Amino acid sequence: DSGVTQTPKHLITATGQRVTLRCSPRSGDLSVYWYQQSLDQGLQFLIQYYNGEERAKGNILERFSAQQFPDLHSELNLSSLELGDSALYFCASSVVGFGDTQYFGPGTRLTVL
Amino acid sequence: GQQVMQIPQYQHVQEGEDFTTYCNSSTTLSNIQWYKQRPGGHPVFLIQLVKSGEVKKQKRLTFQFGEAKKNSSLHITATQTTDVGTYFCAVRGGSQGNLIFGKGTKLSVKP
Numbered sequence A: 001d002s003g004v005t006q007t008p009k010h011l012i013t014a015t016g017q018r019v020t021l022r023c024s025p026r027s028g029d030l031s032v033y034w035y036q037q038s039l040d041q042g043l044q045f046l047i048q049y050y051n052g053e054e055r056a057k058g059n060i061l062e063r064f065s066a067q068q069f070p071d072l073h074s075e076l077n078l079s080s081l082e083l084g085d086s087a088l089y090f091c092a093s094s095v096v097g098f099g100d101t102q103y104f105g106p107g108t109r110l111t112v113l
Numbered sequence B: 001g002q003q004v005m006q007i008p009q010y011q012h013v014q015e016g017e018d019f020t021t022y023c024n025s026s027t028t029l030s031n032i033q034w035y036k037q038r039p040g041g042h043p044v045f046l047i048q049l050v051k052s053g054e055v056k057k058q059k060r061l062t063f064q065f066g067e068a069k070k071n072s073s074l075h076i077t078a079t080q081t082t083d084v085g086t087y088f089c090a091v092r093g094g095s096q097g098n099l100i101f102g103k104g105t106k107l108s109v110k111p
Helices: none
Strands: A005-007 A010-013 A019-024 A031-037 A044-050 A053-057 A064-068 A074-078 A087-094 A108-112 B005-007 B010-014 B019-024 B032-037 B044-049 B055-058 B061-065 B071-076 B085-092 B099-101 B105-110
Touching: A005 A087, A010 A019, A019 A087, A019 A108, A031 A074, A044 A064, A044 A074, A044 B099, A074 A087, B010 B019, B019 B085, B019 B105, B032 B071, B044 B055, B044 B061, B071 B085
Parallel strands: A010 A108, B010 B105
Antiparallel strands: A005 A019, A019 A074, A031 A044, A031 A087, A044 A053, A064 A074, A087 A108, B005 B019, B019 B071, B032 B044, B032 B085, B055 B061, B061 B071, B085 B099, B085 B105
Protein backbone atom coordinates (compact mmCIF):
# COMPACT_ATOMS: atom_id res chain seq x y z
CA ASP A 1 0.00 0.00 0.00
CA SER A 2 1.60 3.24 -1.19
CA GLY A 3 -0.54 5.49 0.98
CA VAL A 4 -2.02 7.21 -2.08
CA THR A 5 -5.74 6.68 -2.52
CA GLN A 6 -7.80 7.13 -5.65
CA THR A 7 -11.53 7.01 -6.18
CA PRO A 8 -13.41 5.60 -7.89
CA LYS A 9 -11.65 2.40 -8.81
CA HIS A 10 -13.71 1.92 -11.94
CA LEU A 11 -15.81 4.34 -13.95
CA ILE A 12 -17.98 3.57 -16.94
CA THR A 13 -19.57 6.41 -18.81
CA ALA A 14 -20.73 7.51 -22.23
CA THR A 15 -19.18 9.72 -24.86
CA GLY A 16 -19.75 13.41 -24.30
CA GLN A 17 -20.02 13.06 -20.53
CA ARG A 18 -17.91 14.61 -17.80
CA VAL A 19 -16.25 12.77 -14.91
CA THR A 20 -14.14 13.66 -11.90
CA LEU A 21 -11.35 11.50 -10.55
CA ARG A 22 -10.16 12.01 -7.01
CA CYS A 23 -6.77 11.50 -5.40
CA SER A 24 -5.49 11.81 -1.85
CA PRO A 25 -1.70 11.94 -1.57
CA ARG A 26 0.45 10.32 1.07
CA SER A 27 0.49 12.17 4.34
CA GLY A 28 3.11 14.90 4.13
CA ASP A 29 3.49 14.86 0.36
CA LEU A 30 3.00 18.25 -1.25
CA SER A 31 3.15 17.27 -4.92
CA VAL A 32 0.49 15.42 -6.87
CA TYR A 33 0.87 14.10 -10.41
CA TRP A 34 -1.64 12.72 -12.87
CA TYR A 35 -0.77 10.14 -15.52
CA GLN A 36 -2.74 8.43 -18.25
CA GLN A 37 -1.93 4.85 -19.25
CA SER A 38 -3.72 3.37 -22.24
CA LEU A 39 -3.69 -0.37 -22.92
CA ASP A 40 -0.14 -1.64 -23.12
CA GLN A 41 1.16 1.91 -23.27
CA GLY A 42 3.58 3.79 -21.13
CA LEU A 43 2.83 6.46 -18.58
CA GLN A 44 1.75 9.71 -20.17
CA PHE A 45 2.34 12.59 -17.81
CA LEU A 46 -0.62 14.94 -17.68
CA ILE A 47 -0.05 17.52 -14.98
CA GLN A 48 1.63 18.21 -11.65
CA TYR A 49 0.52 20.32 -8.69
CA TYR A 50 2.64 21.44 -5.80
CA ASN A 51 1.04 22.77 -2.64
CA GLY A 52 -2.04 23.90 -4.48
CA GLU A 53 -0.32 25.46 -7.48
CA GLU A 54 0.13 24.05 -10.96
CA ARG A 55 3.81 23.27 -11.44
CA ALA A 56 4.21 21.35 -14.68
CA LYS A 57 2.05 20.42 -17.62
CA GLY A 58 2.49 17.47 -19.90
CA ASN A 59 0.33 16.21 -22.74
CA ILE A 60 -2.94 17.22 -21.16
CA LEU A 61 -5.86 17.88 -23.46
CA GLU A 62 -7.82 21.11 -23.18
CA ARG A 63 -10.88 19.01 -22.29
CA PHE A 64 -9.04 17.90 -19.15
CA SER A 65 -8.38 20.04 -16.10
CA ALA A 66 -7.13 19.46 -12.60
CA GLN A 67 -6.79 21.21 -9.30
CA GLN A 68 -5.26 20.65 -5.90
CA PHE A 69 -7.18 21.76 -2.86
CA PRO A 70 -5.92 23.27 0.42
CA ASP A 71 -6.03 19.85 2.08
CA LEU A 72 -3.74 18.69 -0.80
CA HIS A 73 -6.15 16.24 -2.34
CA SER A 74 -6.49 16.61 -6.09
CA GLU A 75 -9.17 16.15 -8.69
CA LEU A 76 -8.84 15.48 -12.40
CA ASN A 77 -11.81 16.57 -14.48
CA LEU A 78 -12.36 15.01 -17.87
CA SER A 79 -15.07 16.50 -20.07
CA SER A 80 -16.60 15.88 -23.51
CA LEU A 81 -15.33 12.35 -23.19
CA GLU A 82 -14.34 10.39 -26.27
CA LEU A 83 -13.80 6.69 -26.79
CA GLY A 84 -10.06 7.28 -26.90
CA ASP A 85 -10.08 8.63 -23.36
CA SER A 86 -10.64 5.12 -22.04
CA ALA A 87 -7.55 4.37 -19.99
CA LEU A 88 -6.09 3.90 -16.55
CA TYR A 89 -5.54 7.18 -14.77
CA PHE A 90 -2.92 7.15 -12.05
CA CYS A 91 -2.29 9.70 -9.41
CA ALA A 92 1.11 9.84 -7.76
CA SER A 93 2.51 11.95 -4.97
CA SER A 94 5.94 12.95 -3.77
CA VAL A 95 7.37 15.00 -0.97
CA VAL A 96 8.49 18.07 -2.88
CA GLY A 97 8.18 17.36 -6.58
CA PHE A 98 11.61 18.08 -8.03
CA GLY A 99 12.20 14.64 -9.50
CA ASP A 100 11.95 12.88 -6.17
CA THR A 101 10.48 9.41 -5.75
CA GLN A 102 6.85 9.15 -6.73
CA TYR A 103 4.32 6.94 -4.97
CA PHE A 104 1.48 5.80 -7.15
CA GLY A 105 -2.12 5.18 -6.26
CA PRO A 106 -4.01 2.11 -7.46
CA GLY A 107 -5.49 3.99 -10.40
CA THR A 108 -8.95 4.65 -11.79
CA ARG A 109 -9.98 2.63 -14.81
CA LEU A 110 -12.14 4.78 -17.07
CA THR A 111 -14.21 3.16 -19.78
CA VAL A 112 -16.01 5.41 -22.25
CA LEU A 113 -18.74 3.66 -24.24
CA GLY B 1 12.76 18.37 -23.57
CA GLN B 2 14.43 15.49 -21.82
CA GLN B 3 13.72 12.10 -23.35
CA VAL B 4 14.84 8.65 -22.43
CA MET B 5 14.88 5.60 -24.67
CA GLN B 6 14.15 2.25 -23.11
CA ILE B 7 14.84 -1.07 -24.83
CA PRO B 8 13.63 -3.63 -25.50
CA GLN B 9 9.92 -2.90 -25.52
CA TYR B 10 9.07 -6.56 -24.85
CA GLN B 11 11.08 -9.50 -23.56
CA HIS B 12 9.88 -13.08 -23.29
CA VAL B 13 12.09 -15.44 -21.29
CA GLN B 14 12.00 -18.94 -19.95
CA GLU B 15 11.97 -19.12 -16.17
CA GLY B 16 15.55 -19.26 -14.97
CA GLU B 17 16.95 -17.18 -17.82
CA ASP B 18 18.45 -13.77 -17.25
CA PHE B 19 16.84 -10.50 -18.34
CA THR B 20 18.20 -7.02 -18.97
CA THR B 21 16.51 -3.76 -19.85
CA TYR B 22 18.36 -0.61 -20.84
CA CYS B 23 17.67 3.07 -20.56
CA ASN B 24 19.56 5.57 -22.71
CA SER B 25 19.68 9.34 -22.75
CA SER B 26 21.41 11.76 -25.10
CA THR B 27 22.16 14.09 -22.21
CA THR B 28 23.86 13.63 -18.86
CA LEU B 29 21.43 12.65 -16.15
CA SER B 30 21.42 13.87 -12.56
CA ASN B 31 19.95 10.58 -11.43
CA ILE B 32 17.74 7.76 -12.63
CA GLN B 33 14.94 5.87 -10.96
CA TRP B 34 13.50 2.44 -11.73
CA TYR B 35 9.90 1.37 -11.20
CA LYS B 36 8.07 -1.91 -11.62
CA GLN B 37 4.42 -2.31 -12.56
CA ARG B 38 2.89 -5.74 -12.08
CA PRO B 39 0.03 -6.73 -14.40
CA GLY B 40 -3.10 -5.00 -13.17
CA GLY B 41 -1.12 -2.98 -10.66
CA HIS B 42 0.44 0.41 -10.30
CA PRO B 43 4.08 1.47 -10.71
CA VAL B 44 6.18 0.87 -7.61
CA PHE B 45 9.51 2.53 -6.94
CA LEU B 46 12.46 0.13 -6.94
CA ILE B 47 15.61 2.19 -6.68
CA GLN B 48 17.39 5.44 -7.45
CA LEU B 49 20.93 5.72 -8.85
CA VAL B 50 22.86 8.96 -8.47
CA LYS B 51 26.60 8.42 -8.83
CA SER B 52 28.58 7.75 -11.99
CA GLY B 53 29.26 4.02 -12.34
CA GLU B 54 27.01 3.18 -9.42
CA VAL B 55 25.90 -0.43 -9.01
CA LYS B 56 23.18 -1.45 -6.61
CA LYS B 57 21.74 -4.88 -5.93
CA GLN B 58 18.41 -6.03 -4.63
CA LYS B 59 18.47 -9.81 -4.36
CA ARG B 60 18.44 -11.02 -7.99
CA LEU B 61 18.15 -7.47 -9.42
CA THR B 62 21.26 -5.49 -10.34
CA PHE B 63 21.02 -1.83 -11.28
CA GLN B 64 23.84 0.05 -12.98
CA PHE B 65 24.38 3.69 -13.82
CA GLY B 66 26.81 4.35 -16.65
CA GLU B 67 30.12 6.11 -16.15
CA ALA B 68 28.96 9.03 -18.29
CA LYS B 69 25.56 9.08 -16.51
CA LYS B 70 23.79 8.75 -19.84
CA ASN B 71 22.58 5.20 -19.54
CA SER B 72 21.42 2.67 -17.03
CA SER B 73 20.49 -0.99 -16.93
CA LEU B 74 18.43 -3.33 -14.83
CA HIS B 75 19.51 -6.96 -14.87
CA ILE B 76 17.54 -9.81 -13.35
CA THR B 77 19.39 -13.06 -12.73
CA ALA B 78 17.49 -16.33 -13.02
CA THR B 79 14.04 -14.87 -13.63
CA GLN B 80 11.04 -16.15 -11.74
CA THR B 81 7.35 -15.85 -12.56
CA THR B 82 7.09 -13.19 -9.86
CA ASP B 83 9.33 -10.94 -11.99
CA VAL B 84 6.58 -10.56 -14.60
CA GLY B 85 5.60 -6.96 -15.22
CA THR B 86 6.69 -3.77 -16.90
CA TYR B 87 9.89 -2.08 -15.81
CA PHE B 88 10.16 1.67 -16.26
CA CYS B 89 13.11 3.97 -15.89
CA ALA B 90 12.47 7.59 -15.00
CA VAL B 91 14.70 10.65 -15.19
CA ARG B 92 14.41 14.25 -14.17
CA GLY B 93 13.34 16.45 -17.06
CA GLY B 94 10.91 19.09 -18.08
CA SER B 95 10.95 22.73 -17.12
CA GLN B 96 10.28 21.96 -13.47
CA GLY B 97 12.44 18.90 -13.10
CA ASN B 98 9.53 16.53 -12.96
CA LEU B 99 10.10 12.85 -13.74
CA ILE B 100 10.04 11.67 -17.34
CA PHE B 101 9.25 7.98 -17.69
CA GLY B 102 10.61 5.69 -20.37
CA LYS B 103 8.09 3.65 -22.34
CA GLY B 104 8.92 0.58 -20.29
CA THR B 105 10.02 -2.98 -20.95
CA LYS B 106 7.32 -5.60 -20.56
CA LEU B 107 8.73 -8.85 -19.23
CA SER B 108 6.92 -12.14 -19.52
CA VAL B 109 8.29 -15.30 -17.95
CA LYS B 110 7.32 -18.76 -19.16
CA PRO B 111 7.34 -21.34 -16.38
